Amino acid sequence: MRVGRIPYINCYPVYGGVDRGLVPLDATLIDGVPTTLNRMMAQGALDVSVVSAVEYARDSERYLLLPELAISCDGPVRSVMLFSNVPAEELGGQRVLVSRSSMTSVHLLELLFEHVWKAAPEFVPGNAEADAVAAQASDDIAARLVIGDAALMLQSADHPVAQGHGRSYPYVYDLGAEWKRWTGLPFVFAVWVAQRNTPVEDSLKVHAALIRSRDWGLQHLDELSAQASRNTGVSLRECREYFAGLDWRLTMPDLEGLTEFLRRLELAGRVPKGKLAFLPSAQAGR
Numbered sequence: 001m002r003v004g005r006i007p008y009i010n011c012y013p014v015y016g017g018v019d020r021g022l023v024p025l026d027a028t029l030i031d032g033v034p035t036t037l038n039r040m041m042a043q044g045a046l047d048v049s050v051v052s053a054v055e056y057a058r059d060s061e062r063y064l065l066l067p068e069l070a071i072s073c074d075g076p077v078r079s080v081m082l083f084s085n086v087p088a089e090e091l092g093g094q095r096v097l098v099s100r101s102s103m104t105s106v107h108l109l110e111l112l113f114e115h116v117w118k119a120a121p122e123f124v125p126g127n128a129e130a131d132a133v134a135a136q137a138s139d140d141i142a143a144r145l146v147i148g149d150a151a152l153m154l155q156s157a158d159h160p161v162a163q164g165h166g167r168s169y170p171y172v173y174d175l176g177a178e179w180k181r182w183t184g185l186p187f188v189f190a191v192w193v194a195q196r197n198t199p200v201e202d203s204l205k206v207h208a209a210l211i212r213s214r215d216w217g218l219q220h221l222d223e224l225s226a227q228a229s230r231n232t233g234v235s236l237r238e239c240r241e242y243f244a245g246l247d248w249r250l251t252m253p254d255l256e257g258l259t260e261f262l263r264r265l266e267l268a269g270r271v272p273k274g275k276l277a278f279l280p281s282a283q284a285g286r
């Protein structure tokens with residue numbers, strides 16, 4: 001089995017037990033930013049992976065959702081941020097760089113511009129991972145959408161990535177908070193999916209291992225925060241707050257936020273009409 005993993009710290013709580021050998025997983029783990037994993041799943045190069053929520057909706061016939069697993073927030077997410085020189089409402093006609101690593105956040109950003117900020121910027125896909133952010137000192141970009149670890153680093157004024165970037169932004173928008181303000185709902189950025197044509201027993205074994213690993217992770221957020229802080233240079237306090245604001249369980253309210261987001265994307269013609277289909281997990285065992 002080939003299993004995808006995003007190397008951002010927001011995945012530590014799901015893979016932590018597996019990484020430490022506490023939960024056996026008979027699979028090869030393949031790391032990639034969300035859009036890389038989306039593409040690999042779309043091509044059948046992975047059996048099970050975390051993907052952008054929008055990747056599921058883009059081709060829901062192809063996938064089965066893994067129950068009880070997601071990356072969600074109910075309010076501020078802290079790692080999906082629009083950094084802007086001017087208020088978002090004034091970005092019409094200006095260049096907004098959107099992270100090429102992201103699919104969900106780009107769609108959410110576009111919905112917010114259309115319905116909340118009522119402005120039509122020019123979206124420019126670009127590299128917004130930490131190495132690129134650290135180097136991008138000067139360009140004609142009025143705002144940039146940054147996700148994952150790089151977004152956390154850019155918000156820490158004394159972090160080398162923020163220092164290297166050399167620019168500060170007077171207007172910073174947290175997309176989890178903006179969605180919550182708009183709809184009152186949690187937001188699901190990422191889901192785990194299996195290929196429909198991978199044997200169900202094999203996907204179930206991976207699912208059961210990821211659930212056990214995630215359960216370990218939820219019990220050890222302090223240890224994982226310390227690891228996240230060491231690996232990113234983001235302070236322990238910020239990593240703790242970050243993990244406290246995320247959830248990985250796909251609760252009922254999360255599902256409501258997910259379906260509301262996908263409903264709005266369907267209405268806008270951004271994803272095909274689809275349905276939710278879950279891997280039948282009754283036998284997964286704990």
Ligand SMILES: C=C(O[C@@H]1C=C(C(=O)O)C=C[C@H]1O)C(=O)O
Pocket residue numbers: 006008010034051052053071077079080101102103104105106147148149189190
């Ligand atoms: C909260 C986050 O969620 C992510 C955002 C994704 C997207 O925008 O497509 C996909 C996976 C998650 O890693 C983040 O990376 O900051």
